[in-house]
Amino acid sequence: MTRSADAGAGDAVVRIERVSRTFGETRAVDDVSIDVLRGELLVLLGPSGCGKTTTLRMIAGFEQPDSGRIQIEGRDVTGEPPRQRSTGMVFQNYALFPHLDVFENVAFGLKARGAARAEIAERVREVLALVDLDGYATRRVQALSGGQQQRVALARALAPRPPVLLLDEPLSNLDAALRERTRTELRALLHRLDMTAVFVTHDQEEAFALADRIAVMRAGRVEQIGTPERLYREPVSEFVAGFLGRANFLEATVVRVDPGDGSALCSLDAWDARWWAGARPDGTVRTGEAVRFMARPEDLELTPSPERDVGVPRAIRGDADIGPVGATEAPPAGDSDDTSAIARVVGKHFVGSSVRYVLEPFVAEGAARPPRARGEAPTAPILASGRELGFELGDVVSIAPRMDASVRWFAAAPEGAGVTPEPGLA
Amino acid sequence: MKPVRLLAWPLIALLLWLVVYPNAYVAVDSFVDEGVFTLRHYARFIDSRAELTALWNSVWISLLSVVFACLLGVPLAFLFTRREFPGRRMLGALVSLPVLLPPLIGVIAFMFLFGESGFLARGVQALLRLERSPWRFDGPVAILAVHAYTMYVYVYLFTAAGLARLDEGYAEAAASLGASRAHTLRRVTLPMLAPSIGGAALLVFMTSMASFSAPYVFGGGFRVLTTQIFTSKLNNEAGMAAVETVILAGASLLFLAAIQRFEAGRTYTGAGKGSAAGAGTRALGAPSGGSARAWGWTALAATVAGLLLLPHATVLLVSFVPPGSWTVQTLPPEYSLESYAALASRPELLRPIVNSLRMAAVATVANVVLAFAAGWLLVRARFRGQRLLDALVVLPWALPGTVIAVALASTFAVNQPWAGRFLLLGTFWILPLAYFIRNIPLVTRAALASFRQLDPSLEEAAASLGAGWRLTARRIVLPLVLPGLAAGASLAFVTALGEFVSSILLYSHGTRPISIEILSQLRAYDLGAAAAYGVLLILLMGLSFVIGFRGVSGERA
Numbered sequence: 001m002t003r004s005a006d007a008g009a010g011d012a013v014v015r016i017e018r019v020s021r022t023f024g025e026t027r028a029v030d031d032v033s034i035d036v037l038r039g040e041l042l043v044l045l046g047p048s049g050c051g052k053t054t055t056l057r058m059i060a061g062f063e064q065p066d067s068g069r070i071q072i073e074g075r076d077v078t079g080e081p082p083r084q085r086s087t088g089m090v091f092q093n094y095a096l097f098p099h100l101d102v103f104e105n106v107a108f109g110l111k112a113r114g115a116a117r118a119e120i121a122e123r124v125r126e127v128l129a130l131v132d133l134d135g136y137a138t139r140r141v142q143a144l145s146g147g148q149q150q151r152v153a154l155a156r157a158l159a160p161r162p163p164v165l166l167l168d169e170p171l172s173n174l175d176a177a178l179r180e181r182t183r184t185e186l187r188a189l190l191h192r193l194d195m196t197a198v199f200v201t202h203d204q205e206e207a208f209a210l211a212d213r214i215a216v217m218r219a220g221r222v223e224q225i226g227t228p229e230r231l232y233r234e235p236v237s238e239f240v241a242g243f244l245g246r247a248n249f250l251e252a253t254v255v256r257v258d259p260g261d262g263s264a265l266c267s268l269d270a271w272d273a274r275w276w277a278g279a280r281p282d283g284t285v286r287t288g289e290a291v292r293f294m295a296r297p298e299d300l301e302l303t304p305s306p307e308r309d310v311g312v313p314r315a316i317r318g319d320a321d322i323g324p325v326g327a328t329e330a331p332p333a334g335d336s337d338d339t340s341a342i343a344r345v346v347g348k349h350f351v352g353s354s355v356r357y358v359l360e361p362f363v364a365e366g367a368a369r370p371p372r373a374r375g376e377a378p379t380a381p382i383l384a385s386g387r388e389l390g391f392e393l394g395d396v397v398s399i400a401p402r403m404d405a406s407v408r409w410f411a412a413a414p415e416g417a418g419v420t421p422e423p424g425l426a
Numbered sequence: 427m428k429p430v431r432l433l434a435w436p437l438i439a440l441l442l443w444l445v446v447y448p449n450a451y452v453a454v455d456s457f458v459d460e461g462v463f464t465l466r467h468y469a470r471f472i473d474s475r476a477e478l479t480a481l482w483n484s485v486w487i488s489l490l491s492v493v494f495a496c497l498l499g500v501p502l503a504f505l506f507t508r509r510e511f512p513g514r515r516m517l518g519a520l521v522s523l524p525v526l527l528p529p530l531i532g533v534i535a536f537m538f539l540f541g542e543s544g545f546l547a548r549g550v551q552a553l554l555r556l557e558r559s560p561w562r563f564d565g566p567v568a569i570l571a572v573h574a575y576t577m578y579v580y581v582y583l584f585t586a587a588g589l590a591r592l593d594e595g596y597a598e599a600a601a602s603l604g605a606s607r608a609h610t611l612r613r614v615t616l617p618m619l620a621p622s623i624g625g626a627a628l629l630v631f632m633t634s635m636a637s638f639s640a641p642y643v644f645g646g647g648f649r650v651l652t653t654q655i656f657t658s659k660l661n662n663e664a665g666m667a668a669v670e671t672v673i674l675a676g677a678s679l680l681f682l683a684a685i686q687r688f689e690a691g692r693t694y695t696g697a698g699k700g701s702a703a704g705a706g707t708r709a710l711g712a713p714s715g716g717s718a719r720a721w722g723w724t725a726l727a728a729t730v731a732g733l734l735l736l737p738h739a740t741v742l743l744v745s746f747v748p749p750g751s752w753t754v755q756t757l758p759p760e761y762s763l764e765s766y767a768a769l770a771s772r773p774e775l776l777r778p779i780v781n782s783l784r785m786a787a788v789a790t791v792a793n794v795v796l797a798f799a800a801g802w803l804l805v806r807a808r809f810r811g812q813r814l815l816d817a818l819v820v821l822p823w824a825l826p827g828t829v830i831a832v833a834l835a836s837t838f839a840v841n842q843p844w845a846g847r848f849l850l851l852g853t854f855w856i857l858p859l860a861y862f863i864r865n866i867p868l869v870t871r872a873a874l875a876s877f878r879q880l881d882p883s884l885e886e887a888a889a890s891l892g893a894g895w896r897l898t899a900r901r902i903v904l905p906l907v908l909p910g911l912a913a914g915a916s917l918a919f920v921t922a923l924g925e926f927v928s929s930i931l932l933y934s935h936g937t938r939p940i941s942i943e944i945l946s947q948l949r950a951y952d953l954g955a956a957a958a959y960g961v962l963l964i965l966l967m968g969l970s971f972v973i974g975f976r977g978v979s980g981e982r983a
Binding site: 060061062081082083085086087088089091092093095096097098099108109112113156157160166 | 881883884886887888889890891892893894897901902905906
C-alpha cells in the first residue's frame, strides 16, 4: 500500500522512490516513497524500530537501500557514499569532534571541500551568528552546555550550504524546557533560511511543533503523510489516530450509512448511544458491520444529564420494554436520531489548560449491570477533556460529539498490536 | 568496501607469516627426524622422567603462583578501592609499580634482598653470629616468591577494576535486605567479582607457565618446561626442543581459550547507567578525613607499599656499590657513582643500552602501525576473515616468549625466500621481530579499546561534511585514538626494553640487549654494574610511561 506524497510531484529536493532496506530478517524500511519539497520541514515520526532513522540514514548515504532509488536535487545518488551527497546531518549526540574547537568543528566541512581560508573564516562567522554563538569560535566544544553543543552541530551542518538538512532526534538530549524553546528557534531559523529539512523524532508533540508535513511510519512503511492538522483530523488508520494525540476507541456497530457523504451512524456497543462518524478513508461499510469508533477527548461535549436528578437511566425511563441498559441489541429509538451516552464521572484530572474526565457507563442504582460474558474485558472508560464545567466525581453526564468534531471509524479488527482496548478502571 | 579488503588481506597474510608460520614450522619439526615423519621425539618426552617432572613442576608452580598472587592482590584491591584514607591514590599507584619492573630485574632484586648473600641473609647471619648463610634462596620457594611478587599486580589491577565497575547499589540492596557485611561480601560482592578474579587468575597461571627468568636464575636443579626448552636448544636437540615447545604452546593456548570464555562470561558489570566509567559508582566506605581509623588504613597501605617497593630500593642501593667492595658485610661498606660513570664512559657498556633503545623503538613503531590498522578493521569494518584477524592478533599472547624465540630461531635461520624464510638470526632484525610479535596483542588491545570508545557518528559526521577516508583518518580518527595508542605503545616499548626471555635465545654479541648484559655482569660478579643497568632500565621505563600515558589521564577524562 504505497502512498506517495499527497502534495504531488512539485519541486522535490529529496525524492525517495520505493526504497527498501533489510537487516537480516527484519525489513527495516519496506517500499517507502517520500518527496521532500523545497523549503519544507518534513518530520519522520514513529515509534522506535519503525524505520524512520534508517530512512534518514539512507538519504545521508550511511545505509544503502536494497532496492529503490534516492534522488537529491534531481540527481540519482543511490549508491553514492555520504561525502558525495553533500547533505548536512545533525546527529542525536551531536557528534562534535571533541579535539577541535568550535571554529574548527564548523569549518571542517568547508575545509574538506577545499574552500579558501578567507572564505572559511567568513562563512564560519556567518553561521555562528545564525545560531547565536558569535564569540564562541575558540571555545572547546566539551566546555559548552548541551544547548550550545546542539547549536554548534547545527552550524557545522549548515556551513557548507547543503541542499537538505537531516536531523536525527537532535533535541532528545535537551531538558524539557530547553527542548521546547530550541524547537521554536530551530523552526524559525530553518524557515528564514528556506532550508529543506528532514527531521526524525518519536515525539508527536515535537513533530506538531516543527513540521510542515509529517510522515508517520510504522513497521518500515509510511502509514500516512500530510500536514499535522490533516493527520490529526483525518487519520487514515487507528495507528495514526492513536499515535498522534489521545483518542477514544469504542467498539461499535454501523446502524445506517448516509449515501451522500459516506458518513455512518454507529451504535456504541457498551454505551447505549448512537453517534455519527465521518467517512472511512479506505472503503465503504455496510449496515450491521462491526467497527471501531474514534473520538478525541476534546471532541466530546459533556452536558449535565437529567438522570442526575431522577437516578434512572434514560433507556429505562423512555422505553421500559426494551430491557436493561447496555443490552447488546440497541433499540431502534427513532432511526435517524443520534443519542448521547450517559456516563458517571469516575475520574477528574486537572491538566493545566483543561480538565480531563474519565467516564464510565452509568448504571442506575438498583438496576442490574448488564451481564458480561466470562473473560470479556470490562468496558473501557471514555476520556473527555475541555474547560472546567464543574462536574465532580459521581456526577452523571451525557456525552455527545461536538458539532464540528472529526469523529471517525476504522475496521473492527485492526491489524497489529497496541490497539486492544485498555482494560477499564473496574 | 574495496579499501577494506586491500588493507585486511595483506595484514592477515603478514600475521600468518610471522605468527603462525614459524610456530607451524616448529610443530612440523617435532614430528620430523632427518626428513622423515616420526613420533620418536614425543616417545622420548614421555619416557623421560626429567621431562615429565619439568612439565609437572611448571603446572604446580603455576597453580601455587595463582594462589599467592590472589592472596596478595585481592585484599590490596579491596583496601585501595573500598576504603578512603589520606594518600590513597598515591599509595595505590605505588602498589601497581611492580608492573614496571622487568621480570629479570625483579629476579636480581630478590637475589640481592633475600638471596643467600643478600641483605636479609647477611643480617641474620651477623645477628646470630652464624658461620654460614642461614639459608639458600633457590628452587621452588624462590621461584614462587618472585612469581607472587611480580604477578599479584594482575590480580590487584583486575580486581580493582572489577570493584570500580561493580555498582555499589548491589551491596546497598543486600544491606537494605538485612544482610550482614560478611554475608554481603560472600554472597554478593565476591560472586560478582569472580569473573575479574578468575580472569586474572588464568592470566597469572599463563604468565607463570611461560615464566623463564625466575626458574633460570633460581631454579638450579629444579627444572620447568621453559628452562628445559632452553637447555635442549643449547644442546642442539632440535627435535626435543620442538616437542617441549609444542607442549608448552598447547597448554598456553588451552588457557587462552579459557580466558576468552571467562571474558565472554562477564555479565555483571553494567548494572547502572554508563557504569563503565565507574565514576559515580565508587562509594567508599568511610568518609575521607583525618579520623584515626583512616590514618590506620594509611599506615597499613604505606607498610605494604614499602614492602612491595623494597626490591626497587634494593636495586638502587646496590647500583651504588663499587665492584668488589661488598664481601661479607650486612650492608655494603662504601658507595660511589663508579658504576654509572663506567656506563657513561665505556662504549662497550653503553652499547647494550643503545641496542635495546633502537630495537624497542623499531618494534614499537611497527606495533603501532599494525595496531591502528587492525583496530580500525576489527571495530569499524566488516569483511570476511574478520574473526581470523581477531584470533591472529591475540594469538601471540598465548605463546610464551620461549616458544616464539624457538619458532623464530628455527624459521629465520636460513635464506629460502621462496619458502618465506630469511636469514635473520645473528642480524639486528631478529630481536625487534621477536619484540614486535610478542607485543602485538598488547598494542592492538589498546587500539581496540580506543576505537570502541570512538563514537562512530564522528566518522559519519566527517563523511557527511564531505571528508574522504584519508582526511577522516588523519583529522578525526588518529587524533582521538592517539592517547590510547600512545599508552599501548609505551607499554610495548617498556616491555621490549627489558625483554629477556626471547632475547636470551636469539641475541648475538653485537646486538645484545640490556637484559643479557645484566646477566653477564652478574656472572662477572659486578653487582654494581648489573644494578646500575637495572636502575637505568626502570628510569627509562618510568619515563616512557609518563610520556605515553600523559594523554590518557589528562585531556579526555
